[in-house]
Amino acid sequence: MHDQAKRLRERMQQNQPSRQTRLVTVTSGKGGVGKSNFSLNFALALRERGHKAILFDVDLGLANLDVLMGITPKRNLLHLLEAETSVWDILEKGPGDLEFIAGGSGFTQILQLDTAKLDLLFHKLDPLYGYADAIIFDTGAGISQESLRFMLSSDEVILVTTPEPPAITDAYAVIKMIHSRNPQTKVRLVINRATSDQEGRATSEKLAAVAKRFLDMDVSKLGYVMDDHLVTKAVKQQRPYFLVYPQSQASRSIRNLADVYLGSSDESMGSSGGFKGFLTKLKGLIR
Numbered sequence: 001m002h003d004q005a006k007r008l009r010e011r012m013q014q015n016q017p018s019r020q021t022r023l024v025t026v027t028s029g030k031g032g033v034g035k036s037n038f039s040l041n042f043a044l045a046l047r048e049r050g051h052k053a054i055l056f057d058v059d060l061g062l063a064n065l066d067v068l069m070g071i072t073p074k075r076n077l078l079h080l081l082e083a084e085t086s087v088w089d090i091l092e093k094g095p096g097d098l099e100f101i102a103g104g105s106g107f108t109q110i111l112q113l114d115t116a117k118l119d120l121l122f123h124k125l126d127p128l129y130g131y132a133d134a135i136i137f138d139t140g141a142g143i144s145q146e147s148l149r150f151m152l153s154s155d156e157v158i159l160v161t162t163p164e165p166p167a168i169t170d171a172y173a174v175i176k177m178i179h180s181r182n183p184q185t186k187v188r189l190v191i192n193r194a195t196s197d198q199e200g201r202a203t204s205e206k207l208a209a210v211a212k213r214f215l216d217m218d219v220s221k222l223g224y225v226m227d228d229h230l231v232t233k234a235v236k237q238q239r240p241y242f243l244v245y246p247q248s249q250a251s252r253s254i255r256n257l258a259d260v261y262l263g264s265s266d267e268s269m270g271s272s273g274g275f276k277g278f279l280t281k282l283k284g285l286i287r
C-alpha cells in the first residue's frame, strides 16, 4: 500500500508542470510571537487558493508544529540519510491534507553533518523543487547563527512580530543582522495579534520606516493577523484555526494576507536555484 502510494505520487509528480518553488523562512526576534501558528495557517490559506505550500519544521531543537496539528510524524528529515528512503517517504499528511516535513531532533544536528551527508540530504530534497509552489520553513525562537544562515539562504524571509515594543525591538535587531550580512535579502513583515486594523497597519509602517531611515533597507509589509481568542482555543484542540474556525477574525486576516502574498509574486521570486542553490549558500555560510 505504502509502495503503491509512493509510485502514484512519483508518477503524478512526473506529469505535473514544473513549478517555481519559493523557499520561505518564517522567523522572529522574540519567541512566542506566533511564528508556528502563522506558518501552519498561512500554508493552509495558500493551499485553499490552490497554491501548493509545504510546511517544514526546522525549529532548532524544539519542534512543535506536529503538536499544533495533533499528529505524530512517523518519519523526519534525518530518515533521508537511509539509502532506501526518498523525500516522498518523509512527506507527512497533516490536517487539511497539508504536506509537512518534521525536522526531527533538531536542525542543529543536521547542520553538523559532514559535507557528504549534507549533500545527500539536500540532493534527496531536490524533487520537492518544482513539486511545491512554496516551502515554508518554521524556525525556532531567538536569533541563532543557524536560523540566520537559513534566512540568508532562502528566497525570502517572513519576519513575524506582535505590536508590543519588546517584540518590535527584537524584530528590528533581526533586520539589522540580515542587513549586515546581506542587504539584498527579501524581508516581509507580518504583524501578529493586532488588536485593530489600524494597529496592524501602523506597526508595520513604523518598522518599515525605521529600517528605511536607519539602514536604507526596503522591508515590505505583507500584512497582519488579528488577535483572536479562537486561536488559543484551536491550539488547545490541537487543530489549525484556519480549519476549525474558518470565519474567525484570525482566519479572515490570514486569508487576506495570503492574497497579498500571491499577488506579489514576481519573476525574481523562486529563482535562487532551488535546494542546490540553497545548499550552496548554506554550506558557504557554515564553513
Ligand SMILES: Nc1ncnc2c1ncn2[C@@H]1O[C@H](COP(=O)(O)OP(=O)(O)OP(=O)(O)O)[C@@H](O)[C@H]1O
Pocket (backbone or CB within 6 Å): 028, 030, 031, 032, 033, 034, 035, 036, 037, 038, 059, 139, 140, 141, 142, 192, 193, 225, 226, 227, 228, 229, 231, 232, 235, 250
Ligand atoms: N493571532 C493570535 N491571536 C491570539 N493568540 C495568538 C495568536 N497567534 C498566536 N497566539 C498565541 O500565542 C501562542 C504562541 O504561538 P506560537 O507557538 O505560534 O509562537 P512561536 O513564535 O512559534 O513560538 P516559539 O518562538 O516558541 O516557536 C499560541 O499558543 C497562542 O496562544
Ligand SMILES: [Mg+2]
Pocket (backbone or CB within 6 Å): 035, 036, 037, 059, 064, 139, 140, 141
Ligand atoms: Mg514555534
